[in-house]
Amino acid sequence: MAKDKSPLVSIVVPAYNAEKYIKDCINSVLQQTYSNFELILIDDGSTDNTAKIMGSFTDKRIIFLPQTNNRGVSFARNVGIKIAKGKWITFLDADDCFAPKRLKHIIPIAEEAGPNFFISDNLQICLDTPEGLKPLTTGFAQYHINIAYQSTKDYTFTDFLKNPLGLKPLIPLDAIIKNKILFDETISSAEDFKYWCQLFQIGLILRIYNEPLYLYRLTPNSLSTNRENSARQLIKVLKQMLTWSNLNSDTILAINNLLQKEKDAQIINLFTKNIKQKNLKYCLQLLKSYPDLLLKLPKLSYVSFRYRWAVFRNKANLK
Secondary structure (H helix, E strand, C coil): CCCCCCCCEEEEEEECCCCCCHHHHHHHHHCCCCCCEEEEEEEECCCCCHHHHHHCCCCCCEEEEEECCCCCHHHHHHHHHHHCCCCEEEECCCCCEECCCHHHHHHHHHHHHCCCEEEEEEEEEEEEECCEEEEEEEHHHHCCCCCCCCCEEEECHHHHHHCCCCCCCEEEHHHHHHCCCCCCCCCCCCHHHHHHHHHHHCCCEEEEEEEEEEEEECCHHHHHCCHHHHHHHHHHHHHHHCCCCCCCHHHHHHHHHHHHHHHHHHHHHHHHHHHHCCCHHHHHHHHHHCCCHHHHHHHHHHHHHHHHHHHHHCCCCCC
């Protein structure tokens, strides 16, 4: 039998208390039409049946690594990076899924691009309805990005910072091993964003493919993440990035613009929180300090409302 010449892909799945979704997640990988992969499952100290479900799969392509203590998603991903053997590596969250032909479509693009690129397809944002995952929108549509259907587009670091897409990329493993690029285990939010920025910093270029093959499930955490903490962590990351070497003036400007946008979001979140708590005196103080606050508020509120209305209309499960 001829040896399979297709490149090995390492797929890292960290999970913590994900018993509700992990079986579907794993099956979505095992059902890929591209078969040359290793699936690295890392249970991050779950207290439910996640580890039991992970351990029940017998496919020889699976590597199961149960952890005794909960150390966080970045720690779990780093465990996967350190043992991965593929030419390419990618990450799959435990509550998400791959479309059946994701690897078949994206691997040829990666192979053609070569080791100086990391590759991301579009995200298919889905509602968890009684009938199964229901497409809502795509990641590119979210950011009003227009790319010809089934075409690719290359992004530099500055391009990405001007419009930071949600990414689930395929990455050349040699590049991150050589440059010792690991996820930051000291932050609980924005760790993905920082990691993608580190890939740009070592000279990789992002190639995006306009086909929604990563199924991103909206969950309570998707809609109800602590916005104050998220903004605080992202601001911290952006300030760290300003200390990085070899940044050109356009990239520095893009970081500063994004930093200001996040500071605005932090103020807006603080305002809406105090409105809900009927702390009107403090809200008036914020309006006095930030007179353009009401002009920035409607856009953020509309996005949140649009998702919550879609959840209600489709009887989606967010429990």
